[in-house]
Each structure stands twice: as structure tokens, then as C-alpha cells.
Amino acid sequence: MAAAQLRVVMPIEFSTSIGFSDAIREGGSRLLNPKNDCRFLQRKKIRWSFYSLFANTNYACVVQETEKDLKFPIYSSMVANPVGEVAISSEQKVYDVVLKQAALVEQQLRRKTAIEVNTDMVVPGTVYLLKEAYDRCGQVCAEYAKTFYLGTLLMTPERRRAIWAIYVWCRRTDELVDGPNASHITPSALDRWEARLEDVFAGQPYDMLDAALSDTVVNFPVDIQPFKDMIEGMRMDLKKSRYKNFDELYLYCYYVAGTVGLMSVPVMGIAPESHATTESVYNAALALGIANQLTNILRDVGEDATRGRVYLPQDELADAGLSDEDIFNGKVTDRWRNFMKNQIRRARMFFMEAEKGVSELSQASRWPVSASLLLYRQILDEIEANDYNNFTKRAYVSKAKKLIALPVAFGRSLIRPSRKKLALVKP
Numbered sequence: 355m356a357a358a359q360l361r362v363v364m365p366i367e368f369s370t371s372i373g374f375s376d377a378i379r380e381g382g383s384r385l386l387n388p389k390n391d392c393r394f395l396q397r398k399k400i401r402w403s404f405y406s407l408f409a410n411t412n413y414a415c416v417v418q419e420t421e422k423d424l425k426f427p428i429y430s431s432m433v434a435n436p437v438g439e440v441a442i443s444s445e446q447k448v449y450d451v452v453l454k455q456a457a458l459v460e461q462q463l464r465r466k467t468a469i470e471v472n473t474d475m476v477v478p479g480t481v482y483l484l485k486e487a488y489d490r491c492g493q494v495c496a497e498y499a500k501t502f503y504l505g506t507l508l509m510t511p512e513r514r515r516a517i518w519a520i521y522v523w524c525r526r527t528d529e530l531v532d533g534p535n536a537s538h539i540t541p542s543a544l545d546r547w548e549a550r551l552e553d554v555f556a557g558q559p560y561d562m563l564d565a566a567l568s569d570t571v572v573n574f575p576v577d578i579q580p581f582k583d584m585i586e587g588m589r590m591d592l593k594k595s596r597y598k599n600f601d602e603l604y605l606y607c608y609y610v611a612g613t614v615g616l617m618s619v620p621v622m623g624i625a626p627e628s629h630a631t632t633e634s635v636y637n638a639a640l641a642l643g644i645a646n647q648l649t650n651i652l653r654d655v656g657e658d659a660t661r662g663r664v665y666l667p668q669d670e671l672a673d674a675g676l677s678d679e680d681i682f683n684g685k686v687t688d689r690w691r692n693f694m695k696n697q698i699r700r701a702r703m704f705f706m707e708a709e710k711g712v713s714e715l716s717q718a719s720r721w722p723v724s725a726s727l728l729l730y731r732q733i734l735d736e737i738e739a740n741d742y743n744n745f746t747k748r749a750y751v752s753k754a755k756k757l758i759a760l761p762v763a764f765g766r767s768l769i770r771p772s773r774k775k776l777a778l779v780k781p
């Protein structure tokens with residue numbers, strides 16, 4: 355087993371009490387001995403499940419004590435190869451994007467005090483009624499994602515149509531690599547899609563669906579970076595069908611789904627009375643995207659396998675005594691169940707991280723986000739109810755359960771923003 359670098363972020367008293375040396379006090383690091391460290395945490399009755407999940411990998415964990423409550427986030431932290439060379443983890447890279455996005459939105463909001471919504475817009479050569487463009491986006495959203503669509507109906511009209519425009523761009527981007535023409539898509543087609551995106555942000559849309567997005571990015575402080583990153587995720591999908599470890603998977607999940615959170619918050623808005631920092635809300639939004647994508651991956655194991663794709667971390671499969679072969683054979687064994695239990699637990703941790711941010715959103719956005727969180731999370735319950743057979747059974751949340759989630763989500767959306775700053779467990 356390779357040693358990994360452990361980065362510790364925690365109060366000095368705690369680091370001493372669990373026996374880490376001076377060298378690793380706040381922000382320091384030392385070589386991790388996964389087995390011993392893991393047993394140590396277990397002996398101390400410290401929540402260690404995710405620690406153990408990473409223990410046999412090259413990952414270390416970040417530890418932080420917050421209000422007497424220990425948190426062991428499921429993120430990968432510093433990654434070291436067996437000779438001890440440390441690379442920046444995906445989580446740290448992505449967190450840098452989160453900080454930049456949060457800073458950007460604050461700057462833009464300061465510059466722009468009131469949001470002015472245009473009703474019409476002139477596109478060079480053609481006049482499109484913007485209303486029509488947005489309505490078309492709404493129809494696409496209703497057709498492809500009924501649940502999201504219903505959620506958006508609970509938002510203010512300006513926010514709702516902006517989310518539709520973002521949804522449509524995301525859907526079209528995904529279709530490039532997953533749609534009927536996917537086999538013809540090359541990296542240069544994605545480069546062209548990116549050039550077109552730049553034009554959209556520069557106010558030069560190609561078609562009416564783009565025009566809705568051009569209008570949205572003028573009216574809300576949405577930045578181009580998460581959009582570009584989503585295209586990067588599609589590039590990754592073109593060239594990669596295996597993920598060595600969770601660090602690699604985390605980056606993929608950020609690209610294709612965490613980005614959606616970062617695109618949406620500037621539209622959904624943070625409650626004016628919230629005391630949470632902008633970056634903590636962005637962080638929660640990122641977590642919701644990651645949680646959703648991990649859930650997607652766990653639900654679609656069988657379907658992805660038929661396309662020769664395995665999104666599960668290869669090292670964690672190997673540690674569980676499993677291989678690609680077991681996935682292609684599609685037999686539910688105890689090894690598979692145990693493996694799945696850990697994967698589900700990790701996805702739930704991301705949902706928990708996301709939940710902390712929902713109450714910080716503007717009042718009208720809380721209900722739809724909370725509903726979408728509850729509904730997506732239930733897919734994990736359904737995988738369990740299917741006895742972890744995600745090879746041949748698609749986990750599906752029934753209409754009745756969806757209906758029950760709505761009032762529950764409504765109740766949760768009444769929770770007011772915190773009076774305290776949100777705790778951030780980050781490197």
C-alpha cells in the first residue's frame with residue numbers, strides 16, 4: 355500500500371490529542387500511515403468511515419473541527435504518489451474556481467445594483483422576440499427534465515427563464531457527446547462549441563436558444579468559466595472511459611455537474627439577510643452538483659457498462675476485490691453490495707454538504723432546490739431498495755414519492771438563512 359500525504363486542517367489542541375506531531379499542526383502535512391491512523395480514529399470513536407474509504411488509496415483526508423463537531427469530508431485532499439511527490443488535488447483546483455466565482459459575483463453585484471430585464475433583443479441579421487426564445491427554452495426543459503421544470507415554476511419569472519436558458523445550454527452541451535450525433539463529435543467540434551459560447555457571452559448568439567442565454571448573462575452575474583469547464587468535462591468524456599481514483603472522478607463530476615451549481619447560484623440569488631459567505635454558498639452549490647453526478651453514476655452503472663464505460667474509481671474497486679469484469683458480468687455479490695454501500699455513503703455526504711447552503715439562497719429559490727435535492731437523493735434509497743442491483747434495474751423514484759417530497763421541501767425552504775457564517779471544511 356502506498357503512503358499518502360496527509361494534510362490536516364484542525365485546531366492545535368485536537369491535532370495533539372489524536373497524536374499527530376507538531377509538524378502537521380494547522381495546515382502542515384506528514385506521511386500518512388493509513389492503517390494505523392485509521393485504527394487510531396476508530397479507537398477514539400471518531401467518525402472515520404470516509405477516512406477508511408480512502409485509507410487504502412493514495413488519498414489523504416482533511417480534518418477540521420467545527421463547533422465541537424468533527425467533520426471528515428469526503429473530498430480528496432493532497433495526493434501523493436508512492437515516492438511521496440505531492441500533486442495538487444482536484445478538490446483544491448476546483449476550490450480555487452469556487453473562490454474566483456464567489457469573488458467575481460460579489461464584484462459584479464456591487465457594480466450592478468438593480469437588475470434590468472429586457473423584453474426584446476436584436477440579434478445581428480434577425481430579430482427574435484426574447485420572450486419566444488425563453489419560452490422555447492422552457493419547453494425544452496419541460497420535455498427533457500420534468501422535475502427540474504416543475505421546480506423552476508416555483509421561482510420568480512425572471513429567474514425561472516434564466517435557469518431554463520442555462521438548462522438548455524447544458525443539455526445541448528451534453529447532447530454533443532451523448533446524443534444521436536455523438537459518434538461524429540471530435541475535440542475540434544467541442545472547440546467550435548466553445549468559440550460559440552464566447553460569442554454568446556459577447557452578445558452575439560447564433561440562434562434563438564443562444565439568444566436567451568446571451569440575455570441571461572447580461573441580466574445576472576453569471577461568469578463564463580463554469581460553462582467552459584463543462585465543455586472540458588465533455589472533452590474528458592471523449593477521451594476517457596476509466597477513472598483511476600476518486601480524485602480523477604471528482605474533477606469529472608465538477609466539470610459536468612458541479613459547474614451547474616456555479617452557473618445557477620448567480621441566478622438563484624443569495625438571501626439578502628444571509629450571513630453566509632458567498633464562497634460557502636458556492637461551495638454548497640458545487641457539492642449539490644457533485645452529489646447529483648455521483649448519484650447518476652451509481653444509478654447508471656449497468657447502462658454505462660454497455661457503452662464500455664466505468665465511472666467508478668478503479669482503485670476503490672480493486673480494494674473491494676472487484677474489477678471491470680465484475681461490472682460487465684453484472685452479478686450482485688456481497689463484495690458489490692459493500693462497495694456500493696461506501697459509494698452511496700460518499701454521495702450522501704455531498705448531499706449533506708449541499709443541504710447546508712440551501713437555506714442561504716433567496717426565499718423563492720429554496721423550495722425548488724430543496725425539492726430537487728430530496729428527489730435526487732432518493733435515487734440512492736432506491737438503489738438500496740433494489741438490493742444494489744444497478745446492473746439491470748434502474749433506480750426510479752415513483753410519482754407518489756415525488757409528490758410527498760414537495761411539501762417536505764416546502765417545509766425546509768421556510769428555514770431562514772443562518773445568523774452565523776457557514777462552516778467551510780476546505781483546504
Ligand SMILES: CC(C)=CCC/C(C)=C/CC/C(C)=C/CC/C(C)=C/[C@@H]1[C@@H](COP(=O)(O)OP(=O)(O)O)[C@]1(C)CC/C=C(\C)CC/C=C(\C)CCC=C(C)C
Pocket residue numbers: 502505506517520521524525528532610611612614615616618619635636638639640642643646647650651708709711712715722723726
Ligand atoms: C446552495 C445550493 C445548494 C444551490 C443550488 C445550486 C444548484 C441549482 C445546483 C444544481 C445542481 C444540478 C441540478 C446539477 C446537474 C447535475 C447533472 C444531472 C449533470 C448531468 C451531466 C452529465 O451526466 P450524464 O451524461 O452521466 O447523465 P445523462 O445520462 O446524460 O443524464 C449532465 C447531463 C450535465 C447537464 C446538466 C443539465 C442538463 C442540468 C442543468 C440543470 C439546471 C441548469 C437546472 C438547475 C435547477 C434546479 C431547480 C435544481
Ligand SMILES: [Mn+2]
Pocket residue numbers: 528529532
Ligand atoms: Mn449525458
